[in-house]
Amino acid sequence: MTAFDAEGLIGDLTVTLDVDVLVGAYPDRDGPPGTPAEVCETLARHRITAGAVAGLRAALFDVRSGNDEILALDRPDLLPVGAVDLRDPVGAGGELERLAGSGARAVRLFPDEQGVEADFPSVRHVARRATDLGLAILTGGDVRRFWRPFAGLGARVVFLDTHFYHLGDFLVTAADEPGFHTSTRLLNSPDALETAAGHVGAERLLYGSRTPHYEPVVPLLRLATSGLTPGEVAGVAGGNARRLLGLEAQS
């Protein structure tokens, strides 16, 4: 054993649903191929029993065939999440209806990858349609800007890129929006989780790793060493995500 004994710090913490998992590869980056088998192996190695997974094929190239790949995944450890292309808001509306009809519980948005800014009409349009269809929304983008198109709709949203630098902005907008949640992936200051729990409640925090492109162990370590109660930790580690996605009755 070396001094860097992460397993010893994480102990028996198990993540029952990771809200930020991808399959597929970025063509502009060196990196993992992101096959479903590889992704599941990485999740299992970190004692993550399930992941809400979206596909980069849908995000970057072709929404329909990409989502079909995801919806066809037949694995208990992968919960399919659809994607739409914000560069095509008209097509996105139709795809949201198809996703909702196929049983998807959430749609993931990739504004950074698609070069879409928060004030583009497309984002507000997709936010309305997804909310009307009962879909939770998992979105990338800078929370300081991307809070706005989701505000006032009663939307259930998980901001996947909330950096602890911007935690205060998330907190002041989440105070007005009960459906706003955040991934813990980048909330890795010494007190971000505790601060968020104190202001809006730990139920707004969802473990997200971005496997296989980020190290899942980092948010695991932060959660395991946090000052949250055991019940709050269990919620962040999957209970909150299951509630948000309507999976409680199945768990």
Add this chain to the structure above:
Amino acid sequence: MIIDVHAHWGPWFFTMDVAEVNLAVMDRYGIDLAVVSATEAVIYDAPSGNRALAPVLEGTARLYGYVTVNPRRLADAERDLREYLPTGRFVGAKIHTDYTRSPVTSPQMREALAMLAELGCPALVHTWDASVLDLAQVCLDLPGLRAIAGHMGATGWRHAIEAARACDRLYLEPCWSHAPAGRFAEVAAAVDARQLLFGTDATLIDPASAFGAVAAAGLTGETAERVAWRNAADLFGLEIPPGHGSPSAPPER
């Protein structure tokens, strides 16, 4: 045994309250010693921050200090270095290129690093993306300089590999709030283990980020020990508690 070579003491301007948590945060991860700079010194007023840090270091054996240098205030820096380095509680210098708007290639930065080289004082320098290559070039130009590339270039870790391979007096430490998969493993596989250090950026960033990144690399044996503490002990000449061996002799390269 773990030594954190990139840490801070003092408050931050973000939504966080971490001014008093250094030792508690170190304890979370089994970090024994940390070399800290005063946030006030880094962000605003170097002499004032250095002065505030000095008594803190007298109060605990677990924190060593960096004298923060503002390259735009070299007279102040020289005075602080000559006052604080002899105490033995300050063991290096910290220069943040962004807060002082002094890129590694700027004249004032080169002058500051030349002064540190002359003093034999290790320098922790903020690097991002390709600027780590600029730091390697300055190291090559200043034979006495030993520099730590803070964040090992962050997004530019592949530049950091190239930089470290160009100059064996350039050290890399991995802290960053982002943790792309495989980043530290890639660096550790390509760079001489004698040039690798452990840094966290605490108390701005929780050590989870750097600790997790290094843990994910699966280092073993001597390499893990070098990253954890041995290289830092050698570089700064730190006294190591009994049971952890003695610092190794400087490598002949």
